[in-house]
Amino acid sequence: MSTIARAAEIGYLSCRVCGLVCERANAEGRGCPRCGTELRQRKPASIARAWALLTAGLIFYVPANVLPVMHTQALGDTNGGEDSTIMSGVIEFWQNGSWDIATLIFIASIVIPSTKFIILGLLLIVSRAGGGARLTRDIRLYRLLEIIGYWSMLDVLVVGLVTAVVQFRGVSEAEPRVGILFFGLVVVLTMLATLSFDPRLLWDRRKRA
Amino acid sequence: MPENADIPAPAEPVIKKTRGRISIIWFVPIISALVALTLVVRHLSSEGPTLHVFFQTAEGLEAGKTEVKFKDVPIGTVSSIVVSDDLTHVIVAIGLKRSAQAFARENTRFWVVRPRIGASGISGIGTLLSGAYIEADPGKSDQEQTEFTGLEVPPPITSESHGSQFTLYSRDLASLDLGSPVYYRRLRVGEVVSYELDKNGQGVTIGIFVNTPNDRLVTPSSRFWNASGIDFSVGADGLKVNTQSLASIAAGGVAFVTPSWAPNGQVPATAGSRFELLKDEKSALERPSGDPLYVWMQFDRSLRGLSINAPVEFVGVEIGRVVSVTVDYDAVTAHFPISVGAVVYPERIGHLFQGEKTADPDELARRFGDLMSKMVAHGLRAQARSGSLITGQLYIAIDFVPHARRLAFDGTKRPLQIPTAPGTLDDLQAQLSSIATKIDNIPFESLGVRLDKGLGELDTALDRFNTKLLPESEQTLAEARKVFGAATDALSADSPLQSDVRQTLDELNRSARSLRALTDYLSRHPESLLRGVPPDPSPEVQKPAPPTDTSKPKP
Secondary structure (H helix, E strand, C coil): CCCCCCCCCCCCCCCCCCCCCCHHHHHCCCCCCCCCCCCCCCCCCHHHHHHHHHHHHHHHHHHHHCCCEEEEECCCCCCCCCEEEEHHHHHHHCCCCCCCHHHHHHHHHHHHHHHHHHHHHHHHHHCCCCCCCCCCHHHHHHHHHHHHHHHHHHHHHHHHHHHHCCCEEECEEEEHHHHHHHHHHHHHHHHHHHCCCCCCCHHCCCCCC | HHHHHHHHHHHHHHHHHHHHHHHHHCCCHHHHHHHHHHHHHHHHHHEEEEEEECCCCCHHHHHHHHCEEEEEEEEEEEEEECCCCCCEEEEEEEEEHHHHHHHCCCCEEEEEEEEEEEEEEEECHHHHHHHEEEEEECCCCCECCCCCEECCCCCCCCCCCCCEEEEECCCCCCCCCCCCEEEEEEEEEEEEEEEECCCCCCCCCEEEEECCHHHHHHHCEEEEEECCCEEEEEEEEEEECCCHHHHHHHHHCCEEECCCCCCCCCCCCCCCEEEEEECCHHHHHCCCCCCCCCEEEEEEECCCCCCCCCCECCCCCCEEEEEEEEEEEEECCCEECCEEEECCCCHCCCCCCCCCCCHHHHHHHHHHHHHHHHHHHEHHHEEEEEECCCCCCEEEEEEEEECCCCCCCCCCCCCCCEEEECCHHHHHHHHHHEEEEEEEEHHHHHHHHHHHHHHHHHHEEEHHHHHHHHHHHHHHHHHHHHHHHHHHHHCCCCCCCHHHHHHHHHHHHHHHHHHHHHHHHHHCCCCCCHHHHCCCCCHHHHHHHHHHHHHHHCC
């Protein structure tokens, strides 16, 4: 559809860091003459890496939600305190009337990761299948993926803050639990997956279609 | 384009390279999957069986939160609480930990630990703040079981406690309760763990638990008694206050001891043995009394102060107790004698009846009757005596009475009637009354009148004495004083009498001297009596003088 020639079609590639356009024939696999970055036409094995990292993230997302992320103990709580998972924390906040905080945590730790999985998964499928019919939509989704990625660590941040601040021995205590580690891993893995994905793949095969 | 044809050629190796890297990058999800799998496996392996426990109420229990503990170690969590279909109880589902699988056994007991105040103290205070939890006590059976009926009260004996259980039977529970202590020589060695009314309602069966190693102190001859509270007893032997320990005052308790005289006192009793729970320490420490024998007596006096259970003493030894005091009516004499029924234990009288345990009661009664008929002939009588003058309690004394009237006694009658005699108190009363009669007979009135008269006479006599005798005596005394005064005057140094006397004495002196001269002369010249004095006595007289003179000039 597009009449504009692509760099790959006319034998050029650009450095992904500094954007220097080189001749593909003698540039492939070598360092960029300007910044030294390895020059590649496309990110190598982009889709496979993205899939792998995404899958790993998805797997870790399960223990991140099932295992407790935080342990709190209040005065007189001799039952050994209370372990809260992400969802139980949200419910507790909601029941205590802090619906705003509950919503925030819910969005940060449930909605955003899920959205990331769905969007990235969708984009990967689309690019493998030779690009979807709606390129504009896919590009927008990719932009969204990059934006929400920043906010994924909110939950980890909350736990870190609370455990640092609430430390009154015997009266009130909060400790992180293993669940938050998995949650952090999920965030890191999904970010890496997003990084591995080369958005140019979205339109690479369009021409042939 | 020719360039286009060139591109696939170099592109081909690039794709190969990426294919080679696929396997490496896929390690990441594989590792993550492995980690996740380990977690799942670990979780599953820590998950034990799910138990269902029935409770009357779910008070204080919370699904997902309430823990199940054993020795304060969490072994599981309550996963859900539902009401049973018939709405009579709640079903608490407990997710046990894998390590606590041993609790899914028959005989495992579950109870809710809540704050409790009982006979053995206050427990579960910690749950005031933390909320209730379920305590488990593992069963020892090998049979697996997942449905249990929870206990409403904590069991007194858990699998941790070692000891033996014994059964006591008693007429009533007294002040015992679950957890009431069991004492041995005032040392707490166990506690009451159960009690229930007998099926026929005639008694109470009490279960006690005695801890190791003290359970071996329970022997087949052990005597148990109720050491509950303060035992106040006012009997013929005075006021008695008895208590085991301060705690038992409030909580009640059971005490036991093996009497020193007991046979096989060293052999521990088998667990579950039955014992009688006796009323008090005294009855527990008594020797076994053998078979009782019912006797009765008839008294003609008021038996106020004779209570049921008053002792019956035989020459000072307690051999039984009073069981009934009733008033009869004797139509012949038209008065009300008092019948006293008593139970006596002939075995306590001595070896005469001991060793006859195997003998049947009739034989025992016959022997006792024979003994009694012999003794009654020798003056054995029953008397109601006062045991304590303060409390006025009476007891029955069977004793020999001096000068007892002979009477007919039938030793074969059943029940045996023991003849009575007025007691010591009766004698005392009789004496007192005779004294009273004598006092009564004294004619106090005439005595009074006479006394009055006598006193009047005394009065007049005194009057006379005062008016007549007294002034005269005064006069006499005055005169006497005068006489004495004259006498004093006469005897004073300057009185004429004194000088006269002195003169007289001088004269007398002089005359005595002349008399001596005369006698001297006479002794020298006795003839002068006849011839008289010679005419010139003077030269005679002077004559002796010269020698004195001559002697004088010599010196």
